[in-house]
Structures are given as C-alpha cells and as structure tokens.
Amino acid sequence: MELDGVAAKPIWRRLTFVAYCLERDTLVHSLKAALVVGTVLALINHGQQLLSGRFAPEWVIPMLLTYLVPFSVATYGQIQGKRQRDRAQADGTTPAQPR
Numbered sequence: 001m002e003l004d005g006v007a008a009k010p011i012w013r014r015l016t017f018v019a020y021c022l023e024r025d026t027l028v029h030s031l032k033a034a035l036v037v038g039t040v041l042a043l044i045n046h047g048q049q050l051l052s053g054r055f056a057p058e059w060v061i062p063m064l065l066t067y068l069v070p071f072s073v074a075t076y077g078q079i080q081g082k083r084q085r086d087r088a089q090a091d092g093t094t095p096a097q098p099r
Contacts, residue, residue: 020079033074038067 020026042050042063049055 016083017079020082021075023082026075026078026082029078030071030074034067034071037070041070042066 045066046055046059046063049059
C-alpha cells in the first residue's frame with residue numbers, strides 16, 4: 001500500500017508499537033529514567049533560575065520538554081529491545097545475552 005509515493009506501514013505494526021508503549025514495565029522504566037535524567041538536565045539548564053527564586057511561568061514548557069526527551073528516548077529503547085526479542089523468538093533464535 002502506498003500513500004503519495006511512500007509505502008505505508010501496516011496498521012498492525014503501528015498497533016504493536018502502541019501496545020509496547022503502553023506496557024506497564026515500559027512506562028515504569030521510562031518514567032524512572034525521565035525523572036532521574038530530566039532532573040539532572042533541569043538543574044543544569046534552569047538551576048540558576050530555580051535557586052535564585054526567579055522562575056517565570058514561561059519556563060514551564062521548556063522544563064516539561066526537559067523531562068519529555070529522556071522519557072521518549074527510554075521508551076524508544078525499550079520498544080526496540082522488545083521488538084528484537086519478539087522477532088528472535090518468532091524466528092526460533094535467541095538474542096545475544098549480555099555477559
């Protein structure tokens with residue numbers, strides 16, 4: 001199937017991606033990573049304003065993005081790992097185990 005010259009992904013692949021995103025362990029892992037990494041980044045990027053008490057409302061969106069980026073990266077990594085695991089199981093092979 002093509003849309004404007006670009007092959008569209010089958011609907012089941014998009015649904016699988018969403019299903020992986022909504023798995024409890026994926027969300028928990030991503031939230032933990034976002035809290036740790038996001039807090040460090042927020043302190044680096046906005047620490048001076050926070051410590052001086054001059055935090056303005058217009059910094060709320062950049063602060064939220066500071067947490068959204070590590071959440072997105074952790075979620076993407078979890079999904080790719082799960083997809084690789086599931087493909088290996090479907091092929092009858094086992095993915096390489098960490099040492």
